[in-house]
Amino acid sequence: MLIRKMTNELFHLLSFMKNKKKMYMISLLGDSLVHASLAICIPFVFKDLTDFANSKDSALLTRAIIVVSGTFIFLSILSPLFSYLYHRCVKEVMNSIRLTVYKHMGQLSADYYERHHTGDTISRLSNDVHIIEQAYTEHLKTLLTILVVLLGSLVGMFLLDWRFSSVLVLLSTVTLFINIRFAKSVRSISDQMQRQTGTLTERLTDFISGLPVIKMFNLHNVVTKRYIEMNEDITISAIKQGHKNALLDATNFFINFLSFGGMLVAGIIMVSQNVIELGSLIAIVQQQMFVTLAFLHLGQTITVLQSSLAGAARVVEFLDEPVEPERYDLRREVSCETNSMIEMNEIVFEYEESCRVLNGFSLTVEQGKVAALVGASGSGKSTVIKLLLGFYPFQSGNIYLDGKPMEQYKLTEIRDIISYVPQEAYLFEGTIEENIKYGRLDASEEEIIVATKAAYAHDFIMKLPAGYQTKVGERGTMLSGGQRQRIAIARALLKNAPILLLDEATSALDSESEYWVQQALHTLMKDRTTLVIAHRLSTIEDADMIYVVEQGKVVEYGNHEALMLQNGLYANLYEMQTKVRERQNIV
Ligand SMILES: Nc1ncnc2c1ncn2[C@@H]1O[C@H](COP(=O)(O)OP(=O)(O)O)[C@@H](O)[C@H]1O
Ligand SMILES: [Mg+2]
CATH class of the missing domain: 3.40.50.300 (P-loop containing nucleotide triphosphate hydrolases)
Structure with a gap:
């Protein structure tokens, strides 16, 4: 199960390589072969040297010298070459992964960023991407080298003495089995650690972005406590991981010691009874050491590879987040012809299922006119602007921009004809x-x-x-x-742009700044079709049309005078704000 999951994830990891995959695999395999050749040849050299000591046959000595020199020359020329090649591949691939992830960031819908903390996203893009690089440059290489050494040494051992080798393979399989069992629990700790690192980054970004609030409310202790808690959680996970690794090392050491000792005793008995030559025994002991080391490393590598795969999985998860479509294909009956610049007809919209935010919302703004949205906080005003900007598809109704239904525009075209000034x-x-x-x-x-x-x-x-x-x-x-x-x-x-959307653009300002920003906005509104959300009603008295929104629906509309005459919600709100202002002036 774990192996299948790992293999799938490994293929996924390699799929990031795209057209560099072949080059990467060849150079990696080359480098592994070169390293493995040393492990495979050395035991045979020892066998030749031992046999030479016994028989004084100088041909054996010459062969040993040639093999040793050949291997070293091979190593010193080919290894750096392969190493350069695959490092280069990895750097190029990382460049393209970072770019892919960055581009994806820009293509995600507004919805993604409202659902995820910036810190978590940053952690995926920095920490987890870095972990992928480690997998490419270190863990995968080690894994491949180990496999090649294992294969080479096993073949060598079987050629020397198949009886010995069979027992060793059996013992090594037990070791591998134990290692895989350990890897399973280490993986779950790694997953947890990766998530915790994401949360830690969230806490950090909160700290930096919210520093003024933290200082004002004296929240230093509270946020520090939250950070310390998370930091401690990560440390606990890391220690747990270390504990598992130590346990694994101890078990491996114990098994290896037993098999090594057992083999030595059995070997000596066999040599004394002339069942096997001394040279072969020494070579097999050497090979066995390499096999043991390889198995030991295999366990460790599978463990560290787990954390890389956990990181890669988080990057894949990010890349699998749906991107904004080129345009919304709402497949709706387009009923009416309109000459207005902005028209919204009976819009129904919900962010989450069965939680309606707009409930049959309609509005019209003629070319060059100014319309205002007023209403209590949470009534859905900003949502109207988000829909006009194409941040979300809506459940039913129609939006027309410049006489054309929204579906006929690409989202980028919609944003080309709109200027948006947020709070x-x-x-x-x-x-x-x-x-x-x-x-x-x-x-x-x-x-x-x-x-x-x-x-x-x-x-x-x-x-x-x-x-x-x-x-x-x-x-x-x-x-x-x-x-x-x-x-x-x-x-x-x-x-x-011909359309201007303002969402409480002056509400965060003091009165003097507000005055200047209002002046600037007046210039901006000139000859443009404007939809403005106003906090202070005094700023929109001159609007051509005012829409009063309540629970996602327009409940009153008209110009200032008409609405005051109606003596409804708008008139109430207006009088309330005037009273507050008068009281402030008295104070
Ligand atoms: N991203 C979102 N996901 C879920 N609900 C949201 C989201 N944004 C706003 N809402 C909800 O939609 C309602 C209307 O919000 P909004 O349009 O911002 O109101 P207004 O601008 O009038 O204060 C509120 O109840 C708010 O909680
Ligand atoms: Mg709002």
């Missing part, structure tokens, strides 16, 4: 200019400056020591939230 802007490692340029890679310097000025970002950028060349960190830590948001708006302006 918090993400800035990449690099300069401010690079970050803005991501909006349109072929934009000229003038175009960048025009966009940045329109986003009210030029002035503060020019005040920075390196201006547009200022480096911003992982999250643009040197800049304020409002400044980051304006850089993101400049990026969106440069993209110049």
